[in-house]
Amino acid sequence: MTTSAERPGPHRLWIAGVAVLAVLAAAVTWFVVGRGDSGADVPAAVPTTTEPPSEEQLLAGAEAVLKARASALLASRLPQYLQYVDPENQQLRQRDQQVFANLRKLGLSRLSYQVDTNWAPEVQAQHGPSARALRVLMQLQIAGIDSAPRATSLGYTFAERDGRWLLVDDDDLAAETDLSAYREPWDLGAIEVARRPGVLVVVPAGERPNAERLAREAQPAIPIVRSITRRAQAGTLVVAMADSRSMSGEWRTGGHPAAAVAVPNFAPANPEASEFKVTGSRVVINPEQRTRADRLLLAHEFTHAAMEPLGDRAPIWLVEGFAMYVENKLAARDEYQDEIDDQRRQLLRDKIPALVVLPIDGVFHGDYDEDSYGVAWIIVEYLVSKYGQAKVNALYADLAHGPDAPAVREQVLRKHLKVGETALVAALKKYDGPG
Ligand SMILES: [Zn+2]
Incomplete structure (x- = not known):
């Protein structure tokens, strides 16, 4: 009856701390590897110059690719979206196509990408001499649910091929602590969604009945949360995936994993994205609880979600x-x-x-x-x-x-x-x- 549901701990501080440390570490890597890179180790298959691209060229190339991909996704033009993806990396193209389909299912009203320049580019010589992994902030707003875009971090590798910049990989930074803490539901294979007033539920493909059940359970929870908190969210995203990576291991209450968590949505508070603010919340249900979670658990988490923007x-x-x-x-x-x-x-x-x-x-x-x-x-x-x-x-x-x-x-x-x-x-x- 009672839920042992819990909001995450000092999530915001944790993100900030990791970012600062990693900026320092990555800057050192750039310096050392960047100098060693102009030697004889350049793959013979790439006949172009051994000079690494300037940071300006890299950023301009990456920004152009990202901008084109954002508008292609919003306009539902898959060929244009994939046009900037390495044609030789079939696995990447398949993953990317799945993400495209998943984000289309969520229904985005806004999508933009921004290279996170608080992180130094990392050389990824396995993709050619010009390849650099960049931190990218993807900002997305789900139509009818989010009142503002939410930022999430990606690690994208870009390389120049025959004078064109391409996305050549998406997981070269995946092992880094913050990027591996949890995965977004759209990165975990095919999804299905159920939408009802004030709620959008995301589940893995094949679990549509559970999505509909949760969306139904949310209906009595939403008005009581609104009337008591006196705070209106346009809606709440509920993540109910089967994959354990949809939750961070940090999201615990006492000695055990939380049954569900109201996770704050962050967006940059300044243009250089060195500070973040809470713009709303989503609810992530523990995969092991996803078929049991009911209106009471949702009322509890929706309350946290409604109150989180007030401060922690x-x-x-x-x-x-x-x-x-x-x-x-x-x-x-x-x-x-x-x-x-x-x-x-x-x-x-x-x-x-x-x-x-x-x-x-x-x-x-x-x-x-x-x-x-x-x-x-x-x-x-x-x-x-x-x-x-x-x-x-x-x-x-x-x-x-x-x-x-x-x-x-x-x-x-x-x-x-x-x-x-x-x-x-x-x-x-x-x-x-x-x-
Ligand atoms: Zn709680």
Whole structure:
């Protein structure tokens, strides 16, 4: 009944950290290999100059290819899309054609590519002397779902052949930590989709019934999430793939993989793409849970998805308690009213009296993982019954904005509730249900 669903940890910080380290490492590689490359190791099959291309030539060539491919995909012109792909690399062409078909199925309203110049080009001599692997940010917006484009990183290798720049490989950087953390659903073979108001579900080919089931399950979840969060997303992408690579190993709650995760969508916050902002969220379901995930799990994750753009500094008890509150509201409305009442009674009897402080972020997913979610739910239910939904949502927005220092949190509590943590915990112990 309860989900052990969890949002990812400090995803944003993790991305930024990896990028900075890799820029330094890649710059060194460029320098060393670039100098050694003009020697005698150039494959004999390439009769042209041994001079590596200038970075300007490389970037101009790559940008032109990417721009043409983006417009070909948006216009559904496969021949033009494949025109810039190495004609001798049949495996690449097949993969690329599958990605084209998959992205067409998703229905994109915008698509663009940008070479990520925060990374130095990497020599890929196996594809010829001019071949360089580049980091590319693909920005795509799904029609009717995303309110802004979302960026995802690719590693594309470009080479000059007979005076033309071509895409010659797409996996030369695939082993790098950030690129191998998880795969996009459209990179995992043929997909099918189901679309209903406010939701688009992606599944592997052959699993259409599950896509339709999930889209149906989402229907009662969407309005209750909107009415409680008072935040409207145009829609949510739900990823329910069979391939374990659709989830990152980092997406865990406590000691176990999450059942589902609301993953923030990032887009560059400046033209040079050195900073990113959250533009929305998608929901990724653990492959092992994909046929079991139901409206309650979706309500929980959609709540996270709706709240994530507010910031990631809210205390975990509020983040999880809020999602549990929405989930349990839906459960009580459905057929679980008695179970919800039993759970509440048990938590009020056994867990709430033992509280000394509000649940602490660092141990939330520790020894009493399952109880943490229940306790957090009771706290949020108490706050809503005592102060009203609007006040709780304003408190959430303020705390999510941060900073997350204890003194700041205490100040924000007092601003919205007129009491601090100690008085709040004391009052909570007198709570006996929503009445
Ligand atoms: Zn959660």
